Amino acid sequence: MTAPLRRRIPTAAALAAVAALLAGFVVASPAAAQDPDDEGAPPLLSEVLESTGRGFVEAKAAVxxxxxxxxxxxxxxxxxxxxxxxxxxxxxxxxxxxxxxxxxxxxxxxxxxxxxxxxxxxxxxxxxxxxxxxxxxxxxxxxxxxxxxxxxxxxxxxxxxxxxxxxxxxxxxEAEKALQLVGAVATNGFVSATSPVAAQAPRNSDGSWPSQSCSLDDPTTSGCITPRTMHALNEAKKAGFTRFVSCFRPGGPFEHPKGRACDFSAQQQGFGGDAFGDDRLYGNNLTAFLVRNADKLGILYVIWYRQFWSPTTGWSSYSGAGGDPNSDHTNHVHLSLL
Incomplete structure (x- = not known):
């Protein structure tokens, strides 16, 4: 799958894109508005991350x-x-x-x-x-x-x-058993003790995460996102991660249609090929920031460069995706939230 080409946009739309960039994120143009993946990893893996991750995080909050x-x-x-x-x-x-x-x-x-x-x-x-x-x-x-x-x-x-x-x-x-079926292998992943510390997203009085709907306008698309997703976007922006982002997608399973997922491009504009050099370092640093602040942001899982992290299993590699930059997540960091 090749990356979509960005086409020219009218002057009014260009001004809107510039305004959004100044606000902190690049708004997806029509050509780039489609999210580059369907959660990107093998379907079984995505199901495992969704079902076990949510239960694990809720139990951890109670503990x-x-x-x-x-x-x-x-x-x-x-x-x-x-x-x-x-x-x-x-x-x-x-x-x-x-x-x-x-x-x-x-x-x-x-x-x-x-x-x-x-x-x-x-x-x-x-x-x-x-x-x-x-x-x-x-x-x-x-x-x-x-x-x-x-x-x-x-x-x-x-x-x-x-x-x-x-x-x-x-x-x-349950998660580890399913990971074996998709050939996942534990890794050290992307971790940095020097990553910025994010502000705590609102929780219930008992420490649990409140249920949220797709109620806010998505600043990266024409769709919607949850307040917790908006909080994560703003915290990422404050930490200096302001390259191209796309969150809401109307179709597909899992978190994008619910306004609880975002794809952060490693490049300045759109989703291109494999990230190298400064682009890959940007993805590494963003991933480390998200993982370090997972408990503050309410993160369900993160995927980057053929590896994923969840609070249930930690870091693991995965195989069996599409073999292209989108499904292998070598051109963007995928974030899913509770």
Missing amino acids: DESRKRQLKLNLELEKVEERIAALTPQIGQVASNSYRLGRITPVMVLLNSADPDALLERAEGLDMIAMHDNKRIRQLNEAREQAARAVAAIDAEVAREEQQLEAMARQKK
Whole structure:
């Protein structure tokens, strides 16, 4: 499959393209608007990335949130235990006061009735001590109840985490089994610790990813994209990746028609042949940026130069595609989001 030739466009369209370029991305011309692939990899591989990846990411989000709650609960438990340790010696003093001073009874009142003023003074003093002692006993009991609740909550979170970790393990096993069928081989992929850090895309209060529709105008085509895809585009632009991009495509399966996928050309204009030199370095750097920020952007998988990355499996190579720059992803980086 050869890359489509770019044709001349009228002056008005050219001005629109220039304006879009200044905004950060090149808008696809009619000749280049068609996405260069159908997810690009073998169909089975694409299905695996879609089904296992989504379940894995959702389970991982639940694990991360559970661990945050466990940390918070453990800190709360530590404070409560410190409070119990501080109150326990005071309860010993309460017992000592009770033994030494006793409590006000009718007998005490009768025995001291000859000196009403002294009796009243003693009664007030004993009453104040009793109130103070009762308060400390109540505080200790409340602290112990709070500690018990914290321990129960931690146990529940640990059980929830273990359940989600089992779900992640199942998804990973299914993905690895399918990868063997398409001849995928684990690789080191494209990773860089110096890649820019992206801003966090919005999540639900429980850490999960909100369901989103294709509700925003796609700045790269005449179609639509989700808010999360728009966020990823903007973060890529902020990081300096402003070459040709095409996102929405009306036909085909998987993420493009849902506004949850984009193809980033390694070249300045359109999708050409294999990327070499500066173009390939651009693709390497973009891929490394996306993978480093996958958890912040809500990425389902990334494909570049006959290799793909998903949170389920990490980096792997693949074979069995079309043998051309489009399906082998040697001229563009494919991004799919949740």
